[in-house]
Amino acid sequence: MQHSAELKTSDIRMLMESYGEDVWNYAYVITRNTHTADDVAQDVFIKAYQHIASFRGEASVKTWLLKITRNTALSYLRRAFLRRVVLIGEPSPGTGQNGTMRTSSSPSAESEYMERAEADELWKQVLKLPAKFRDPLVLCLHHQLSIDEISAITGLSPGTVKSRIYRAKQKVAAAWKGAIEDE
Template sequence: MRYINQLDYSNYRRIVERYWKDVWNYAFFITKHYEWCDDIAQDVFFQAYKHLSTFRGQSTVKTWLLKITRNISFNYKKAAFFKKVTLIGLVAPNQTSPSAEEQFFKNDLSDQIWERVLHLKPVWREVLILDAAYQLSTKEIAHLLGIGEGAVKSRIHRARLKMSKMLKEEADYETE
């Protein structure tokens, strides 16, 4: 199920089930509006279904869907005269751990880090999310964003530096 040219309309439901959460989460990372994400995800899968037969299979299904998600999310932001909002909470990925206490602290730390990522400028935030959360390759990120692989590597490097600086400053502040 790696390339769309290997897919057809009969197994489209599996695509939706497999990638719904990724599409929804990516829409949230872009818009920071929970209330928009269901609509965006529905629009993404509607557009994907509508154009399934015309897709050439030059990327993975996941990359293709995330690109559609990105475009639709930015359209939602433009149409709604998007204003910057503060994130209240973030859904952490389901992970298992030996104890509830370890799980709590692990999720809390993960939420804190992702909350910091959401404070980065969109250009840095987006590449970190695609790299770390979605584990896309540099080539896939470049294709999705419509930029060169060198630009992706540079953005990821700069985003990591900005995160390191932010976390160090917070740690220094807490020790004062």
């Protein structure tokens, strides 16, 4: 296989055979979920196929694929964080009836921009929370720590941690709903 700017579309199968395991393993390390790692790995090779012309050969093919893997996996985690924070019972914009994100195999630039804008706005709402609510929420949802781990870090009882996470989600959801209604 060529390792230069002349990488051909026909090389995608070879890329998948040569680097599929590395891509999946790296996606799993980032997401810690086999199903998400499967989705990320599939998306990585779709993106590689779509953007094969942009590969300049400045890095190895493996490095290029792992960079795509990292960006794709982090994007999945941001979307998952968005769903966990916002979806406390009612679907938000961009979600289906069951509260899951509506996705297509190849989201448009506009939908990706809107998703990023929503995530940025959501983070602004999270950052506006008082520290006593913000810290447990971020530790739980972004860093995926257990109630006991958060309790050990913050010195709060597990019951207080649960209560603050619940109240933080309510505050963010209310602020989010208010921001949407203001538009």
